[in-house]
Amino acid sequence: MAAPRPIRQSIGSVTVLVRDYDEAIDWYTRVLGFLLLEDTDLGHGKRWVRVAPVGTDDGCALLLALASDEAQRRCVGAQAGGRVGFFLHTRDFARDFAALEARGVRFTEAPRHESYGSVVVFEDLYGNRWDLLGLKEDADDAG
Structure with a gap:
């Protein structure tokens, strides 16, 4: 079967x-x-x-x-118990990081470049933690 x-x-x-x-x-x-x-x-x-x-x-x-x-x-503001709970994918990490920074988004660290792509942690208006994530395959597909 x-x-x-x-x-x-x-x-x-x-x-x-x-x-x-x-x-x-x-x-x-x-x-x-x-x-x-x-x-x-x-x-x-x-x-x-x-x-x-x-x-x-x-x-x-x-x-x-x-x-x-x-x-x-x-x-x-604590939906993931202090962990990153949400993941915002982008095809243009540098552009979106700069735009969010200009709009006053609170980042908890500097951007990192990992084997899978670029990432930075930010908080929403309540303190929930998010990753802004530019995956390498997304950047490759966009270029």
């Missing part, structure tokens, strides 16, 4: 807990340059807010979710 064919799946959204919808939308769109994909009022102070990098097409988006109780509020 043949092995079953894998089901095609994808991750549509990943939740980022936020203190305030509007400040998070502003930061992700103005500072990181993400697109606001959706902002739907669900009533009772809840909204369905999704943002994603330009060029993501039908890839993964961030679901900005308002922290609604004390346990969730404690996780704002």
